[in-house]
Amino acid sequence: MKLARKPWMITLVVAVAIAAAFVVNAARTPPTAAPLIMGMAIGAPDLQSAGTLAFGPENVLFIGDSQGAAVFAVDVKDAAKDAAAEPMAIKGIDVKIASLLGTTPDAVVINDVAVHPASQNVYLAISRGRGNDARPVLLRANRKGELEEVALQGVPFSKVTLANPPAHGAKTKWGGDLRRMTITDLAYVDGELLIAGMSNTEFASTLRRAPFPFQKDVAVNTLEIFHTSHNKYETHSPIESFLPFTINGKPSLLAGYGCAPIASFTLADLKTKQHLRGTTLAELGGGNRPLDMVAFAKEGQRRVLIANSDRTLMSMSAQDIDKATPMTKPVDAAYVSAGVPYLSIAEIGITQLDNLNDKYVVVVQRDIDDGSLNLRSLSKNWM
Amino acid sequence: MSWNASAGTIDVRGVRHPARATLTVHSGPSDALPMLGRVEIRDDGLAFHPRFPLVPGLAYRVRVNDAENTIVVPKTATEATTHVAQVFPTANELPSNQLKFYLDFSAPMSTGDVYRHIHLLDEAGHEVPRAFLQTAHELWDWRRQRFTLILDPGRIKRGLRANVEAGAPLREGARYRLVIDADWRDGDGNPLRERFSKPFVVVAADRVMPAHRKWRVTAPSARTAEPLRVTFDESLDRALLDHSLIVRDARGEIILGDIDVASSETEWLFRPRQPWRDGPYTIDVDPRLEDRAGNNLRRLFDEDATTPRSGVEVIQVHFAVK
Numbered sequence: 083m084k085l086a087r088k089p090w091m092i093t094l095v096v097a098v099a100i101a102a103a104f105v106v107n108a109a110r111t112p113p114t115a116a117p118l119i120m121g122m123a124i125g126a127p128d129l130q131s132a133g134t135l136a137f138g139p140e141n142v143l144f145i146g147d148s149q150g151a152a153v154f155a156v157d158v159k160d161a162a163k164d165a166a167a168e169p170m171a172i173k174g175i176d177v178k179i180a181s182l183l184g185t186t187p188d189a190v191v192i193n194d195v196a197v198h199p200a201s202q203n204v205y206l207a208i209s210r211g212r213g214n215d216a217r218p219v220l221l222r223a224n225r226k227g228e229l230e231e232v233a234l235q236g237v238p239f240s241k242v243t244l245a246n247p248p249a250h251g252a253k254t255k256w257g258g259d260l261r262r263m264t265i266t267d268l269a270y271v272d273g274e275l276l277i278a279g280m281s282n283t284e285f286a287s288t289l290r291r292a293p294f295p296f297q298k299d300v301a302v303n304t305l306e307i308f309h310t311s312h313n314k315y316e317t318h319s320p321i322e323s324f325l326p327f328t329i330n331g332k333p334s335l336l337a338g339y340g341c342a343p344i345a346s347f348t349l350a351d352l353k354t355k356q357h358l359r360g361t362t363l364a365e366l367g368g369g370n371r372p373l374d375m376v377a378f379a380k381e382g383q384r385r386v387l388i389a390n391s392d393r394t395l396m397s398m399s400a401q402d403i404d405k406a407t408p409m410t411k412p413v414d415a416a417y418v419s420a421g422v423p424y425l426s427i428a429e430i431g432i433t434q435l436d437n438l439n440d441k442y443v444v445v446v447q448r449d450i451d452d453g454s455l456n457l458r459s460l461s462k463n464w465m
Numbered sequence: 466m467s468w469n470a471s472a473g474t475i476d477v478r479g480v481r482h483p484a485r486a487t488l489t490v491h492s493g494p495s496d497a498l499p500m501l502g503r504v505e506i507r508d509d510g511l512a513f514h515p516r517f518p519l520v521p522g523l524a525y526r527v528r529v530n531d532a533e534n535t536i537v538v539p540k541t542a543t544e545a546t547t548h549v550a551q552v553f554p555t556a557n558e559l560p561s562n563q564l565k566f567y568l569d570f571s572a573p574m575s576t577g578d579v580y581r582h583i584h585l586l587d588e589a590g591h592e593v594p595r596a597f598l599q600t601a602h603e604l605w606d607w608r609r610q611r612f613t614l615i616l617d618p619g620r621i622k623r624g625l626r627a628n629v630e631a632g633a634p635l636r637e638g639a640r641y642r643l644v645i646d647a648d649w650r651d652g653d654g655n656p657l658r659e660r661f662s663k664p665f666v667v668v669a670a671d672r673v674m675p676a677h678r679k680w681r682v683t684a685p686s687a688r689t690a691e692p693l694r695v696t697f698d699e700s701l702d703r704a705l706l707d708h709s710l711i712v713r714d715a716r717g718e719i720i721l722g723d724i725d726v727a728s729s730e731t732e733w734l735f736r737p738r739q740p741w742r743d744g745p746y747t748i749d750v751d752p753r754l755e756d757r758a759g760n761n762l763r764r765l766f767d768e769d770a771t772t773p774r775s776g777v778e779v780i781q782v783h784f785a786v787k
Contacts, residue, residue: 133602149607181493184500185520191577210517213575214652217517231501231516252735253723254707260606261708282604282613283704285564285759285766319618322601340598341617371601391601 119157121295122238127154129234132207132218135196138270138294143196143205145220146265146277151245153268153277155294157238164202164225167441169459172227175446176455182229183210183219187455192446195434195457202439204457205232223457242296244277263288270294271326271349276335280320287320291352303352305337307345307360325375327386330404336363336386338372343409344388344422363406364421365413367393374435376443380462387443387465388424389432395445396424397465427465466510468527470536472518477529478510488513491526500525547572547651549661552643553703554757556729557664560671561635564759564766566614566643567704573609573652582649583614585634586642593641596634609652613704618759618766635667671758674765675699677750682784687743692725692734695748695782700730702755709754710735713747720746730757741786750780 118124119140130150138144141161145154172178176187183190191209198205208219220232244263254260263279270276277290277300287305306318324337326349333349337360345360352358366372370392377386384400406422413420431448438444442459449456466479480486483506489499490513501516511529519525522540526533553567568583585596597614604613616634635641645661679698685691693712703726712720712735722737752762759766762780 148602151607177493178498181491181497181499182501183517184490184492184502184515184523184525185517186492186523189520212577213650213654214573215518215520216576219517229498252708252711252721255723255725256608259708260608260611260704262605262607264602264604266602280600280602280604282606282611283702284753284755285615285618286753320600340600369595371599373601391599 118238120155120240122155122157122240124236124238126235127156127237127239127241129154129218131193131209131216132220133193134265134268135194135205135207136268136270136275137196137199138275141198142270142294143198144268144270144275145207146194146268147218148262148264150243151263152241152243153265153275153292155240155242155275155296156234158198158205158222158232159237160198160201160203160222163200164439166202166225167439168225169442169461170202170204170223170225170227170438170444170457171459172223172229172457174454175457178229179206179208179221182221182231183208185210192434192455195436195444195446197436197438197444204436204438204444227457240296242275242292242300244279244290244300266321267323269324269326271333276324276326278321278324278337285320286318289321289352302356304357305347305360306357307337307339307343307362322371323373323375325377325386327377327400327403328384329400336375336403338366338375338388340371341368342366342370342372342390344372346403362409362421363403364398364424365409365419366390366396366424367417367419369417373433376435376437378437378443378462378465380465385465387435389435389445393426393430395427395429395432395435395460395465397427398422398424425465429460466529466532466534468534468536470519470525470527470538472521472538473514475513475515475519475525475527475536476510477512477527478507480510480529483507483509483511486511486530487528489528490515491528492520492523495526543653543655545647545651545655545658547574547655548658549645552661552663554700554730555703556700557666558668559635559665560669560758561633561637561667562670562672562758562766563635563667564616564618564755564757565702566616568612568614568645570610570612570651574605574612575650575652575654576603576605576609579603579612579649582646584644584646586644588640593634611704633670637667637669640664640666671699671756671760672765673699674760675701675754675756675762677762677780677782680782682748682782684746684784684786685741687786688740690737690740692736693741693746693784695733695735696728697731697733700757702757703730705751705754706730706733709751711749712737713749714742715745717747743786745783745785748782748784750782752780 133148134146136144141157142155143158176190179190180187189211193207196205204223206221210217222232223229262282267278275292275294289303291301319339321337324335327336335347337345343362344364345362347360370390372388374389386398388396402422409421432445434446469476488504488511503514505512519538521538525536548571550571551569580599585593598617643663647657647660681696683694706726722735725734755761
């Protein structure tokens with residue numbers, strides 16, 4: 083057996099990038115249609131699942147479809163600007179959605195929530211059913227808390243697929259490739275859609291970058307961080323959630339990991355290096371996953387809100403993030419937090435989080451007193 | 466009025482002035498939102514085409530003007546047939562830093578809340594707490610038949626605080642059982658045929674990278690479709706073996722064939738679709754191929770980052786067919 087040394091990894095990565103991306107544009111374009119934006123065509127996005135949501139430029143809503151290994155960009159035509167800074171709420175949202183979809187609340191899964199930045203309508207990515215009957219549904223709630231389905235037929239859309247490169251030539255005993263990337267988070271930054279994913283085979287952290295309007299190529303970065311709990315060993319843990327955020331004047335990503343470090347990567351590095359090591363800024367404490375992150379400004383100061391699986395809602399200031407030094411020392415015990423300090427906000431059970439307007443964030447929250455699931459607005463005043 | 470329903474349509478006949486009638490369908494409380502759907506006006510009544518199929522066994526209250534009736538689409542009685550077909554690794558001796566299990570089911574499963582159904586029990590039958598990495602997004606293959614279960618890597622990596630505090634979830638020398646409850650629902654909502662239990666004993670941690678130089682290649686004979694057999698130096702990750710090895714002929718052309726994995730994932734068998742020809746062949750090995758502890762051909766899973774990397778960028782294994 084010989085060992086050949088060739089720059090194979092580099093070619094492999096390029097091959098992955100090319101094989102992983104092809105763009106669907108046209109379904110049908112009626113001659114009388116309004117001009118289509120961003121390389122879209124009119125049709126019915128063939129969503130197999132509706133997972134992570136993120137708003138892009140104009141009226142574009144990105145919908146992550148892990149089951150179909152794709153991200154859809156849909157023009158939701160929801161331009162009515164709402165400048166009010168009012169709260170909104172839907173009590174018992176799972177029961178209400180179940181009624182609308184004609185099923186039971188336990189068959190309703192709210193996969194993500196995103197607020198349209200102009201209209202303040204709240205978009206919800208839903209799975210109706212958990213088994214063979216599972217269907218993706220996109221819903222919209224207005225400020226009055228009225229729910230409606232967002233029709234996904236005859237809408238302008240485009241799609242980028244994120245399929246694994248084919249398993250060259252070999253058929254498995256299952257007859258196909260069982261690899262799948264689960265999309266954990268999406269964000270649109272400066273003409274690029276950033277897609278964080280988790281593989282069901284390799285334990286690895288991969289960030290894909292798709293130019294938007296979608297084109298042929300998707301760039302792939304592999305990421306690693308030093309784990310906060312040790313200064314020597316690295317981790318390739320997958321990213322659970324991330325947030326574009328400027329740190330010390332540099333456009334960056336704040337990335338949240340299971341168990342539960344927060345690390346940063348600069349966008350400039352993502353564009354120039356295929357493999358990069360992040361800077362670990364905080365340890366939120368073990369036994370927890372950061373579920374969602376948003377940035378907001380209060381009295382001219384930028385802050386970051388973090389919703390957690392097993393801890394309270396947290397708020398960090400940009401100043402503290404700017405000042406943070408890379409963590410290289412272990413924490414003292416299992417649940418100890420360290421690094422960038424955070425304000426622990428007395429709100430728990432939040433599974434989804436987004437900015438509603440200047441004064442409020444909107445959350446999906448499990449009430450621990452009566453077990454109900456509610457869409458609520460929380461004031462940014464004390465955060 | 467007569468009321469009939471299938472999963473796709475609710476049919477109400479004998480309605481006076483159907484064009485002026487109103488029809489709503491509720492699955493939840495009466496004050497909740499009516500179900501989405503389209504009402505079709507017919508000569509003698511109304512038809513409701515729900516946006517989503519009616520759920521068998523669930524009561525729907527159908528209201529036409531002031532009349533109301535409850536409709537249930539009967540549930541077809543089905544037997545619990547789905548079962549755990551295999552759990553990888555298949556061996557019953559596992560290293561204490563075992564990283565993943567793959568749970569293979571005989572049919573597609575339901576998603577959501579899966580960790581409730583999976584238990585790691587120690588010898589006394591006590592549950593090992595927080596043994597698994599519970600990701601917010603469940604790791605299924607696209608068929609929903611294979612679930613990837615990751616042992617909490619924070620507890621496996623040496624030196625990590627969680628490892629120091631709680632110890633690795635698996636202790637060398639101890640016996641465990643990986644148990645999957647029968648109440649985990651399959652894709653049709655039925656429970657599993659039976660509870661599944663995989664007993665295993667834990668041996669020393671695997672702190673050695675797989676070494677392709679120690680692999681043994683058993684070359685097939687020319688003009689046969691005998692399997693090419695690669696025997697590894699240790700058990701490797703079952704899922705990654707599906708796509709990590711590529712066989713090429715002397716010109717670099719990919720040979721098409723079928724893969725099988727045997728002997729506790731220490732053997733990779735490749736049956737070509739066309740008979741082998743005389744001459745040299747190469748197996749390209751993706752260096753990201755992992756052993757059971759997540760060590761791949763380039764680095765240890767919990768590599769000391771201060772050691773220089775091996776610099777191996779491609780791995781090729783050569784053999785000749787005669």
